[in-house]
Amino acid sequence: MSDAVRVLGSLLYRQRPEAVFDATVRKVITAGGPVVEQWRQTLTPVEGDEPKRLRPTRRFAQLLASDISPASEAQFGTVAEAQAKVTWVGKDRAGRLAVEFAHDGRDSTEPLLATEWPTGQPEGWNDSTVIAADPASNGAVFALTPTPDGQLRADPLLNPGGEPRCTWGYIGTGPTTLYGALVRCALGLWHRIDDQDWIGRPWLGTRTDSELWRVISQSEQGASIRLPWPRVQAWVSDDRRRVTALRE
Incomplete structure (x- = not known):
């Protein structure tokens, strides 16, 4: 069954990514x-x-642990252990869940949150949207958009085609993930950009002509990032235009 699920998932990813x-x-x-x-x-x-009502459900268990298989639970009891540490449950405006866990004695004094992170395409971002993140959030990046009623809408940075493990301030996998997420959101792409070789891999150290990659990779480590969404879109358009010209 698990093999069939993997095959089906792979086919959907290639042919109908919007469903995945x-x-x-x-x-x-x-x-x-x-x-x-x-x-x-x-x-x-x-x-x-x-x-x-939520706690016995598979949906809630998937929020508590990365492996919720019966065999794993029988051996390690990860879900049950996490259940005992849940101190708060909330929902975002789209109904996605977030749970807070009691502090576990780590170096950080801040609690952990497990979230249902979206992987689709952005909606409602505009010229006032800012892509923002702080190093204390363990790689969580958001799009902040002021609303007409004076409030601030905070959307998780969607990462179509991959998991949202973003970092910045150096050359590596985390900054590459952040770069790819911004490119796909800006252009409405679904698949991983390295699957398509869309942009000639501008995150490699030999490529210094991508302003977006320069900002992501050279931002000061330990500093917050604040990127106006229109500027990100312009940088992505420049990268796309440059790569298209190189291929012609």
């Missing part, structure tokens, strides 16, 4: 920094009998 990435992936973030705090303020607590 309409779902969410589990992402664990640290509740630290002003950007995550802005996002948390947009969440609605799950109250009453709903937490009790």
Whole structure:
């Protein structure tokens, strides 16, 4: 059965990615920094009998652990252990869940949050949107958009085609993931850009003509990032135009 699921998932990824990435992936973030705090303020607590109804479900278990198979649970009891540490459950404006865990004694004084992170395409971002993240959030990047009623909408940075493990300030996998997520959101692409070799891999050290990659890779480590969405879109367009010219 598991082999059949993998084959079906691979076919859908290639032929109907919009069906695959309409779902969410589990992402664990640290509740630290002003950007995550802005996002948390947009969440609605799950109250009453709903937490009790959610806890036995597969959906809730998938939020608590990366492996929820019966064999793994029988051996390690990861889901049950995580269940005991849940202190709060909330929902975002789209109904996606987030759970907070009691502090586990790590170096950080901030609690952990497990979230249903979206993987589709952005909606509602505009010229006032800012891509923002703080190092204290464990790689969580958001799009902050002011709303007409004076509020601030905080959307997780969608990463069509991959998991949202973003970092910045050096050359490596995490910055590459952030670069790819921004490119795909800007251009409405679904697949991983390295699958398509779309942009000639401008994140390689030998390529210095991508302004977006320069900003991501050379941002100061330990510093926050704030990137206006229109500027990101312009940088992506420049990269696309440059690569297209090189191929012709």
